[in-house]
Amino acid sequence: MxxxxxxxxxxxxxxxxxxxxxxxxxxxxxxxxxxxxxxxxxxxxNPVILKRFTLSWRADEQLPVAIEFYAQLEQFLNVKFDEKLNVLRKFASIEEQNLWFEAADKDKLKPFLDTKLVSNENSRLKVPFQFGKVLGTGKLNTxxxxxxxxxxxxxxxxxxxxxxxxxxxxxxxxxxxxxxxxxxxxxxxxxxxxxxxxxxxxxxLQGSKGEYIVIKARALNEAYIIKSSIFLIPLGDDMYKVGATYHRNNKDNLTTEEAKNELVSKLDTLLDCSYEVVGHEAGMRPTVxxxxxxxxxxxxxxxxxxxxxxxxxxxxxxxxxxxxxxxxxxxxxxxxxxxxxxxxx
Structure with missing residues (x-):
């Protein structure tokens, strides 16, 4: 038993x-x-929904629990899988910058939205209106x-x-x-x-299919997680994960050319350098x-x-x-x- x-x-x-x-x-x-x-x-x-600059559901309550949990699990397994990385949110306009400052003035968002805007210092990124930095973020090597x-x-x-x-x-x-x-x-x-x-x-349980691509971009040299219409996530060795798509009708784990083209199209609005698509993955999110x-x-x-x-x-x-x-x-x-x-x- x-x-x-x-x-x-x-x-x-x-x-x-x-x-x-x-x-x-x-x-x-x-x-x-x-x-x-x-x-x-x-x-x-990431505790912030970056499309609308709002706090994710109960993120202020959940994030401290998660960070402590993963730190203890790293210690138990004797493996380093949690990397503390800030997310930089690309602004599309001056109006978005103003909305960022309005959000950063709210009590629950203050700990997570830096009010000092970040200028783009990477010539390989197309960023005409600066970045907003999200604090308390990172990524796990799942x-x-x-x-x-x-x-x-x-x-x-x-x-x-x-x-x-x-x-x-x-x-x-x-x-x-x-x-x-x-x-x-x-x-x-x-x-x-x-x-x-x-x-x-x-x-x-509805399910939402998500697809990612992995690219190799030798000239990019970017250390932050970049959020525009997609996420650009550094993996090391000039490799980056790009995603994700959201499709509710397709209920399998197979990759599609349609999703790959969608991600490449969005990525091209962000990058000003050559890259190679070296990976493509898909999975069904358990959405409700x-x-x-x-x-x-x-x-x-x-x-x-x-x-x-x-x-x-x-x-x-x-x-x-x-x-x-x-x-x-x-x-x-x-x-x-x-x-x-x-x-x-």
């Missing part, structure tokens, strides 16, 4: 497993890598994070790489059985794969109709739980939401109504 079975090892699964490990709970993980959104994501943590965590799980012999078979799950009153494993609880952290889950596919996470207990089975629906802000939301669910299960701490799946019962 283990305390938990966790299904999925993206952001939701990893952050929840860490709560289990730190609290000395026994668990096993099933992960077949069928969902790619966490692995291909840009890995940014592939390194997930690979390192999976390696630890493998060393502990608690990672199963086969696909979870829902038909083999037997749900009892006080425990569940899956093949030869008994557990007190099952937590489904499957990302967009939840649409195939017979226990939770009633929830309104009301843009809030899906967290909580199955309406019928009291030992089945879900942690999902982080959308495009998963890096910031995941540690906070995972802790919320853990505290709810173990200590009966109430979930925030905005994230509790009872809103859809």
């Amino acid at each position: 283990v305390d938990y079975i966790v299904i999925g090892l993206g952001l939701a699964g990893t952050t929840f497993c860490e709560n289990l490990r730190k609290n000395k709970k026994s668990f096993v993980v099933f992960n077949d890598r069928s969902q790619t959104s966490s692995r291909v994501a840009g890995g940014l943590y 592939k390194l994070l997930f690979n390192s965590y999976a390696k630890w799980l493998e060393q502990e012999c608690i990672l199963y790489t086969d696909t979870f078979d829902y038909s083999q799950l037997q749900v009892g009153q006080d425990h569940v059985s899956y093949k030869d494993i008994k557990a007190k609880n099952v937590v489904f952290t499957e990302g967009y794969g939840m649409v195939h889950n017979p226990y939770f596919n009633y929830l309104p 109709k009301d843009r809030r996470p899906l967290v909580g207990q199955h309406p019928t089975y009291n030992n089945l739980w879900v942690l999902n629906g982080f959308g495009s802000h998963g890096i910031t939301i995941a540690p906070w939401a995972a802790r919320s669910l853990y505290d709810h299960i173990e200590f009966n701490t109430p979930l925030l109504e905005e994230i509790d799946i009872t809103r859809f019962n």
Whole structure:
């Protein structure tokens, strides 16, 4: 008998497993890598929606939790995957500069929006109206994070790489059985794969396909994360990740020429140098109709739980939401109504 079975090892699964490990709970993980959104994501943590200069949902509450969580995880894994980098928001006009200053005067945005504008010193960037600097931002090397965590799980012999078979799950009153494993609880952290889950596919998970390209630009030499109509994220060795697209109708993880052309077109309005497209990735973001996470207990089975629906802000939301669910299960701490799946019962 283990305390938990966790299904999925993206952001939701990893952050929840860490709560289990730190609290000395026994668990096993099933992960077949069928969902790619966490692995291909840009890995940014950024508290500000830069299209409108507004604070992301509860970002002031979530960001400190996330930064502390990733620092502790780096120490545990003995791996450096968190890089502190400022985001520079390219202004398209004097009017946008004025809107930036108005936003920076608001109490919740003051800690994150620098009121000293940044002049462009990179001749390879087309920036006629300066930048605004976002503070408290950075990026995670998500592939390194997930690979390192999976390696630890493998060393502990608690990672199963086969696909979870829902038909083999037997749900009892006080425990569940899956093949030869008994557990007190099952937590489904499957990302967009939840649409195939017979226990939770009633929830309104819409999904939004995102595609990124990776470019090599030897002359660019840019250290900051640049935000214009797209994000330009430095990876080192003259490599940059560019993204992302948002498409709700296409529900697969396949790359498309249409999305690649869209990103290249937007990139050409920002760069004034040659570059080569050397990579192209796609994944389905687990987005929800009301843009809030899906967290909580199955309406019928009291030992089945879900942690999902982080959308495009998963890096910031995941540690906070995972802790919320853990505290709810173990200590009966109430979930925030905005994230509790009872809103859809």
